[in-house]
Amino acid sequence: MNYISILKKSQLFFGIEANEIQSMLGCLSAVEKKYDKNEVIFHQGETVDYMGLVLSGCVHIVKDDFWGNRTILSDITPSQMFGESFACADKQGLTVSALAVEATTVLFLDVKRILTTCPSACSFHTRLIRNLLSVFAEKNLMLTGKIEHITKRTTREKLLSYLSAESIKAGSATFQIPFNRQQLAEYLAVERSAMSLELSKLQKDDFLTYHKNEFHLKEHFTHEA
Amino acid sequence: MNYISILKKSQLFFGIEANEIQSMLGCLSAVEKKYDKNEVIFHQGETVDYMGLVLSGCVHIVKDDFWGNRTILSDITPSQMFGESFACADKQGLTVSALAVEATTVLFLDVKRILTTCPSACSFHTRLIRNLLSVFAEKNLMLTGKIEHITKRTTREKLLSYLSAESIKAGSATFQIPFNRQQLAEYLAVERSAMSLELSKLQKDDFLTYHKNEFHLKEHFTHEA
DNA sequence: ACCCTTTTGTTGTAATTCCAACAGAATTTT
């Protein structure tokens, strides 16, 4: 299958020509793999050398704790990457799992190759490394942003913090979120039913309206919190 | 002042010789600056081109929200870095502040120079970039670890999660933490007095003992949570 | 030693969250 178009959209291969990407894939030991819905891609505890790049479908990075509570750390959509930190940080076992939310195709890349092999043959290699750096930088900011939401003290504040950030990201007061209720609760680290209740209240209090995954923030609120 | 010894200990300059570091500093537009206790180094909202490397003292990365609640995102000790994500991600305004916890000296480095200028003159330049990557990777894992703590539902679980991680990091059941009570509460995103109460209970329930910043986890607990 | 400031522990009340359980809606499977 031709997935070069997806790779071109990725931050990792930004600014690299299609034919260059093609030749780099071999150099990076690229392997494509398909997963069914709910299938585990990476399992908490194991060590990995490869990072994943989602070609189609959707991947969730989750953390299951001792008592079985699950938290969704992030959701990865096509042309986004996951596992790169663990692949870069030597011998650090995975503290999270990655699982396919739906039927998903993943391209695995050997990160070590990006870092260590630097043959002059690959003129775009330097570019690749710089791109990888910016991927890290943004992921860092994403994690910081998430911390920002879940450090809020109440469920209501967490919801408003998250939804307003999504609204800003979408550039519109109306937007869709990539989670269902249970997943949103896991992402914000709150209890699902309590969150549902709080959503009702927010709607009653005229902060927002929603239908399924589509939310609309009311003007008077949009720029607060 | 000679701070090369501190730089040699940093992850950024790992594997680079002292004389090489010296010559690179000019290339990176290195500037040393001193701060008093509680002085603001970076202010939430502004944009930065430089990253900071702590030479002496201690820096806290904090997030103040709309209602004035403060969260400590991380504490940066000598030879560690901060602000590199924002310096790398173009035109992204700071979503956090950095402040000196005590009298502190910081060396500022122009990250863009690391990424863009790649004169063959700098034979260690590639090494520098790889080092920067591993800094990012580890910081990512650190943030993921922090999320792990604050996603716990109760104050008790948050404390145990944090303290057991610190214990493992220190390689001992007895260890010191870099926070006072107020700061620990901010780091774990809980209320200080409620946390103090929970600490008392944990001590009463024989999970641990503590005096000021020194904690000791009881054996039967050490490897849980 | 003294005063002053900061830090820490404790208490009680109000508010919030968790949890379990359930019913209706929506979706998927047969």
Add this chain to the structure above:
DNA sequence: AAAATTCTGTTGGAATTACAACAAAAGGGT
């Protein structure tokens, strides 16, 4: 189309946290 499953919203009681207020302890400066 019917049945089964998943998702969502609601409720009530138990548990936990937030908040404010205060006292004891520890540090700092003079």
